[in-house]
Amino acid sequence: xxxxxxxxxxxxxxxxxxxxxxxxxxxxxxxxxxxxxxxxxxxxxxxxxxxxxxxxxxxxxxxxxxxxxxxxxxxxxxxxxxxxxxxxxxxxxxxxxxxxxxxxxxxxxxxxxxxxxxxxxxxxxxxxxxxxxxxxx
Amino acid sequence: xxxxxxxxxxxxxxxxxxxxxxxxxxxxxxxxxxxxxxxxxxxxxxxxxxxxxxxxxxxxxxxxxxxxxxxxxxxxxxxxxxxxxxxxxxxxxxxxxxxxxxxxxxxxxxxxx
Numbered sequence: 622x623x624x625x626x627x628x629x630x631x632x633x634x635x636x637x638x639x640x641x642x643x644x645x646x647x648x649x650x651x652x653x654x655x656x657x658x659x660x661x662x663x664x665x666x667x668x669x670x671x672x673x674x675x676x677x678x679x680x681x682x683x684x685x686x687x688x689x690x691x692x693x694x695x696x697x698x699x700x701x702x703x704x705x706x707x708x709x710x711x712x713x714x715x716x717x718x719x720x721x722x723x724x725x726x727x728x729x730x731x732x733x734x735x736x737x738x739x740x741x742x743x744x745x746x747x748x749x750x751x752x753x754x755x756x757x758x
Numbered sequence: 759x760x761x762x763x764x765x766x767x768x769x770x771x772x773x774x775x776x777x778x779x780x781x782x783x784x785x786x787x788x789x790x791x792x793x794x795x796x797x798x799x800x801x802x803x804x805x806x807x808x809x810x811x812x813x814x815x816x817x818x819x820x821x822x823x824x825x826x827x828x829x830x831x832x833x834x835x836x837x838x839x840x841x842x843x844x845x846x847x848x849x850x851x852x853x854x855x856x857x858x859x860x861x862x863x864x865x866x867x868x869x870x871x
Binding site: 630631632633634655656658659663666679713715717719722728729754 | 782828842846
C-alpha cells in the first residue's frame with residue numbers, strides 16, 4: 622500500500638492509522654507494527670523538521686509491502702539531499718546532565734529494523750527499510 | 759492524540775498519560791509538565807500504563823522533565839510502561855537515567871520509602 626503525508630506533524634497520526642490498517646491486513650504482530658511505526662515516525666519527523674526551507678512544503682511518500690517474512694517500507698521525499706544514516710551514533714550511556722536527544726531517532730531505526738539503506742535518485746531522497754516478521758528484537 | 763490527567767495519590771502528584779506521545783503531541787506534554795513544575799507540585803509519577811506509543815520526541819520531553827526535577831531536587835518516576843514504550847526507553851539508555859517502576863503502586867511505594 623502507498624500513501625502520502627503532508628509536511629505537518631499532525632500527519633504522524635495518519636501514519637499510525639495507515640500502519641495499523643497494514644498490520645491488520647497482513648496480520649502482523651502488534652510489536653512489529655509499533656517498531657516499524659517508530660522507525661518511520663523518526664524519519665518522517667526529520668524530513669519535516671529539516672528537509673525543506675518552507676516548513677509546510679513537500680509531500681512524503683510511504684510505500685509498505687510484504688514479501689513472505691519481510692516487511693519493506695520505502696520512504697521518499699523531494700527535500701534537500703540528506704542521508705540520515707550518516708548521522709553520528711549518540712552515546713546512550715551519559716548521565717542526565719550531559720544527555721541530549723539528538724540522533725536518537727535514527728539510532729532507533731538502526732536498532733529496530735533489520736536492514737536500512739539510503740539513495741538519492743531523480744531528485745528524491747529514498748530510504749528503504751526491511752523488518753523481518755519472525756525477528757526476535 | 760494525547761490526554762494527560764492530573765491526579766494525586768497519598769499526596770503524590772501523578773500524571774496519567776493516555777494515547778500517543780510523538781512529534782504531534784510532544785509540545786502539549788512539555789507545556790503540561792512545565793506548568794506543573796511551576797506550581798511546585800513536588801515529587802511526580804508519570805503513569806504510562808495507558809500510553810500506547812512513544813517516539814524520540816517523547817524522550818526529549820522526559821529528558822527536560824528529568825533535568826528540571828534534578829535541579830528542583832524533587833523525584834520523578836515513570837510507572838507501568840507498555841512493551842513498545844519500554845523498548846524505546848531501553849534502547850535509548852533512558853531506562854538507566856530514569857527511575858522506572860512496573861506499576862503505579864510500586865512507584866508510590868518507592869516514593870514513600
